[in-house]
Amino acid sequence: MTRILQISDTHIVAPGSLYYGKVDTRAALRMAIERINHDLERIGPIDYVIVSGDLVEHGKPEEYAAFKATMADLKLPYLALPGNHDCRETMRKSFADQDWMPEDGPIQWVREFEDFCLVGLDTSVTDAPHGQLTKAGLAFLSETMQRLNGKPLMIILHHPPIRMGIRPMDDINLIEAERFKTLVASYKGPCKICCGHVHQLVTSRFAEADLIIAPGVSHGVTLELREDVPYSFTIENGGMLLHDYRDGFQSIQIPVAPASPSIPFS
Numbered sequence: 001m002t003r004i005l006q007i008s009d010t011h012i013v014a015p016g017s018l019y020y021g022k023v024d025t026r027a028a029l030r031m032a033i034e035r036i037n038h039d040l041e042r043i044g045p046i047d048y049v050i051v052s053g054d055l056v057e058h059g060k061p062e063e064y065a066a067f068k069a070t071m072a073d074l075k076l077p078y079l080a081l082p083g084n085h086d087c088r089e090t091m092r093k094s095f096a097d098q099d100w101m102p103e104d105g106p107i108q109w110v111r112e113f114e115d116f117c118l119v120g121l122d123t124s125v126t127d128a129p130h131g132q133l134t135k136a137g138l139a140f141l142s143e144t145m146q147r148l149n150g151k152p153l154m155i156i157l158h159h160p161p162i163r164m165g166i167r168p169m170d171d172i173n174l175i176e177a178e179r180f181k182t183l184v185a186s187y188k189g190p191c192k193i194c195c196g197h198v199h200q201l202v203t204s205r206f207a208e209a210d211l212i213i214a215p216g217v218s219h220g221v222t223l224e225l226r227e228d229v230p231y232s233f234t235i236e237n238g239g240m241l242l243h244d245y246r247d248g249f250q251s252i253q254i255p256v257a258p259a260s261p262s263i264p265f266s
């Protein structure tokens, strides 16, 4: 059985600094990696860890270097997608040594397993916070769907194509998603869409597919469902998602913070 672990929105900043002067995002990522490595015997094997965008805060080379140095402790291979805080070309250069990084165009990739197929799509738009799929990205998805012919399909992208109620995030979600919606609706097999960007665990539906938004690792966009309240963030415990395909796609949240040792029921 294939297992994918999704980490999202790590927002790594330059060494020696804190996110908004408040959050040690690198320490949170380190804690997440320790949790994965520690739990691996119980929850593994895991085929890939996916980082679903906003790897770093400002798209700077030194931030990607810090991200990679931290991830070096992970005992698993990982793939990544850009979010709105990433810089596509700086990210490309920083991960040029990885076989999943395309030499040009959108940062997108596909991994096919026995039980399902995983497609990562690039929704980042240069110098803009919202997301948009390019023609090349939609063609890549369409060709993959045709080839798969109904095999269970998991699509990972940073920006959710839904509005979930936090108004400032709904304003910068995936825009012009009609073609994406048509493709997903027309797919013959089970489909699950996994997103990031909102830093809150949300489950929903999109074009008859299951959709989940992963929590952040270190902080959340404030769960503020009132209109016209200033945009803010909260320091959170953080979580990750473990995905597999059983009777259908399943996603389990794993907190970033360590759990207590196991305590027998008897």
Ligand SMILES: [Fe+2]
Pocket (backbone or CB within 6 Å): 009, 011, 053, 054, 083, 197, 198, 199
């Ligand atoms: Fe983010």
Ligand SMILES: [Fe+2]
Pocket (backbone or CB within 6 Å): 053, 054, 083, 084, 085, 158, 196, 197, 198
């Ligand atoms: Fe984002």
